[in-house]
Amino acid sequence: MEIAMDVSLDPTxxxxxxxxxxxxxxxxxxxxxxxxxxxxxxxxxxxxEGAVSKRKILEYFRHGDDLAAIYENISASDGYLASVAEAxxxxxxxxxxxxxxxxxxxxxxxxxxKRIISMVESVCDEFGRDLGALRAFPTPGEILDGADxxxxxxxxxxxxxxxxxxxxVEDGDVDLGAIGEMDYAGCREALKxxxxxxxxxxxxxxxxxxxxxxxxxxxxxxxxILRDVYGVExxxxxxxxxxxxSFGDYPGYAQELLYHAKAxxxxxxxxxxxxxxxxx
DNA sequence: CATCAACCTGATCA
DNA sequence: ATGATCAGGTTGA
Numbered sequence: 001m002e003i004a005m006d007v008s009l010d011p012t013x014x015x016x017x018x019x020x021x022x023x024x025x026x027x028x029x030x031x032x033x034x035x036x037x038x039x040x041x042x043x044x045x046x047x048x049e050g051a052v053s054k055r056k057i058l059e060y061f062r063h064g065d066d067l068a069a070i071y072e073n074i075s076a077s078d079g080y081l082a083s084v085a086e087a088x089x090x091x092x093x094x095x096x097x098x099x100x101x102x103x104x105x106x107x108x109x110x111x112x113x114k115r116i117i118s119m120v121e122s123v124c125d126e127f128g129r130d131l132g133a134l135r136a137f138p139t140p141g142e143i144l145d146g147a148d149x150x151x152x153x154x155x156x157x158x159x160x161x162x163x164x165x166x167x168x169v170e171d172g173d174v175d176l177g178a179i180g181e182m183d184y185a186g187c188r189e190a191l192k193x194x195x196x197x198x199x200x201x202x203x204x205x206x207x208x209x210x211x212x213x214x215x216x217x218x219x220x221x222x223x224x225i226l227r228d229v230y231g232v233e234x235x236x237x238x239x240x241x242x243x244x245x246s247f248g249d250y251p252g253y254a255q256e257l258l259y260h261a262k263a264x265x266x267x268x269x270x271x272x273x274x275x276x277x278x279x280x
Numbered sequence: 281c282a283t284c285a286a287c288c289t290g291a292t293c294a
Numbered sequence: 295a296t297g298a299t300c301a302g303g304t305t306g307a
Binding site: 108114157199222 | 300301302303305
């Protein structure tokens with residue numbers, strides 16, 4: 001199936017917002033709507049091999065986002081971001097499944113990308129349904145049914161949080177559908193009620209699963225960029241607010257671009273690290 | 281309300 | 295080789 005879209009698969013699937021995409025010789029392989037799919041870049045978008053509906057693909061890649069308009073808006077807000085946007089065309093935010101996104105970001109706490117991937121994969125290997133080349137991300141029920149085997153996944157102090165979250169979803173104590181109906185502030189607060197979810201993870205889930213564009217997650221990397229490039233330091237709330245009022249109408253996209261720019265070492269080339277550091 | 285040590289695990293660095 | 299430090303934070307005091 002051919003998908004026409006303004007998108008670059010490499011930064012979009014490889015930037016760390018989703019944790020199960022792997023670049024193989026054939027293209028990007030992952031699981032979408034419980035089907036194994038392989039995505040290959042084309043000039044006008046990408047080709048998708050696998051049993052998934054076009055509707056699901058378009059939804060996952062946030063087809064409605066007008067990337068040109070978003071990049072233009074962001075670029076007008078800030079010179080550094082303009083250079084980042086120009087250097088990284090086609091980076092899209094994804095709309096991830098709320099359950100999987102929340103569960104994986106509970107695992108992502110205080111761990112590097114490699115470790116996050118290893119934890120997510122081990123959870124899929126241990127509990128997920130066999131889909132052929134890959135396994136599905138497990139359902140809450142599948143995790144609870146095999147909870148006595150959870151130790152093999154080596155989740156550390158995330159283990160109890162992960163199983164407890166599965167139980168809360170299964171029991172209806174956490175209603176992700178209802179959280180999806182909330183505005184950004186409500187969504188964020190509701191997510192923070194869940195043990196193991198703090199400011200940063202709540203913002204990631206608000207952005208990557210619930211599509212709240214005003215979310216500006218501040219992790220260690222973003223914090224370093226705000227300090228080194230913008231000379232800003234402060235508490236989580238202060239830094240997130242700085243991001244929200246500084247980068248146009250799409251703070252979430254701005255955050256993802258800044259994050260990716262750091263990944264490709266643009267910060268050193270652009271900042272020079274000469275600006276004074278101030279507090280808010 | 282801000283600060284801070286403790287926390288599982290695995291990788292890197294001295 | 296073996297210990298310190300750190301990595302996409304959160305919690306609880």
